[in-house]
Amino acid sequence: MTESAQEVMTSSWSSAVIDGIMYPPYVTRETLERMKNYETREDDVWIVTYPKAGTHWIREIVSLIYVDGEVEAIDRNEYCRPLEFGDMLIDKQPRPSSYPSSQSFKSPRTLVTHIPEDLLPRQIKEGKGKVVYVIRNPKDSAVSNWFFLKDRRKEYAVKWDTYIQDVLEGKASYGPWYKHVKQYWERHRTDKNFIFVHYEDFKKDHRNGVIKLAEFIGHPLSDEAIDKVVKHSSLEGMSRTHHTAVSNTNGSSVGLPKKVGAPKIIRKGVVGDWKNYFTVSQSELLDSISRKELDGTGINVTYE
Numbered sequence: 001m002t003e004s005a006q007e008v009m010t011s012s013w014s015s016a017v018i019d020g021i022m023y024p025p026y027v028t029r030e031t032l033e034r035m036k037n038y039e040t041r042e043d044d045v046w047i048v049t050y051p052k053a054g055t056h057w058i059r060e061i062v063s064l065i066y067v068d069g070e071v072e073a074i075d076r077n078e079y080c081r082p083l084e085f086g087d088m089l090i091d092k093q094p095r096p097s098s099y100p101s102s103q104s105f106k107s108p109r110t111l112v113t114h115i116p117e118d119l120l121p122r123q124i125k126e127g128k129g130k131v132v133y134v135i136r137n138p139k140d141s142a143v144s145n146w147f148f149l150k151d152r153r154k155e156y157a158v159k160w161d162t163y164i165q166d167v168l169e170g171k172a173s174y175g176p177w178y179k180h181v182k183q184y185w186e187r188h189r190t191d192k193n194f195i196f197v198h199y200e201d202f203k204k205d206h207r208n209g210v211i212k213l214a215e216f217i218g219h220p221l222s223d224e225a226i227d228k229v230v231k232h233s234s235l236e237g238m239s240r241t242h243h244t245a246v247s248n249t250n251g252s253s254v255g256l257p258k259k260v261g262a263p264k265i266i267r268k269g270v271v272g273d274w275k276n277y278f279t280v281s282q283s284e285l286l287d288s289i290s291r292k293e294l295d296g297t298g299i300n301v302t303y304e
């Protein structure tokens, strides 16, 4: 690999730099603008995250809660990619025709987005629809994203050092982690239709996380149903069910091309993998940025 991450990003992502923020190449200004006016529903549950925070995990938990843990009852046809991808092209090919429009999903919908707070649908900000905002520590998120990008596209097969340098300089997809998390937190932490959850808390107490989410979305569960939700949303459970859903449909019904499907979404699924990649100085630099950005905000970040 001779190109630096910066060159790679600048050259292949330039078409998706919108208002100074870098997005995956298939995000357009038009789809971002459309997000602001997206028609929400009272019973929507939006999983909102900075990428690699455990979006698919929390989404699977919410989907499982609605079906009382009966995993086969989840309608995988109504399983969309982040909404800002819009009526997207995948690798410059038209989206699979069976990729459904989220507006035709039946209620209650479980929707996903990574958009910065400025672009969140106005109706959500007015209280129509619920939001689960998932926070994962920025070091593990960065490692996870690096694996995701480098496996996904040849041009991202950059060295860790060059990739993390860009992240430390705030040149990451969807903008800097801090800005994303802080804007949501500062603007919505007291809103009744928002809940902020931590990936690390779910790792520590999966069952309690499920109970909390079930309460938030207004679908309390029996003990037996909680057990089923926990079982099917475990790493092992999801490796079977999530993966099968994608493989069975060749990815099309879940809007995922097979090559970027479930196997890439579930990797290690642990807290603290960052220690295997960050050098001491990279870690210290990120810690000092964290102190500057997070001190006094009340946002707690757990690294192990």
Ligand code: A3P
Binding pocket: 049, 050, 051, 052, 053, 054, 055, 056, 057, 140, 143, 144, 145, 147, 233, 234, 235, 236, 238, 265, 266, 267, 268, 269, 270, 273
């Ligand atoms: P790692 O790459 O650190 O393993 P997202 O869904 O936002 O893209 O996040 C992907 C991350 O969530 C990956 O992290 C993945 O392994 C982890 N993940 C997915 N399913 C999980 C599960 N059931 N339990 C714990 N982590 C999970």
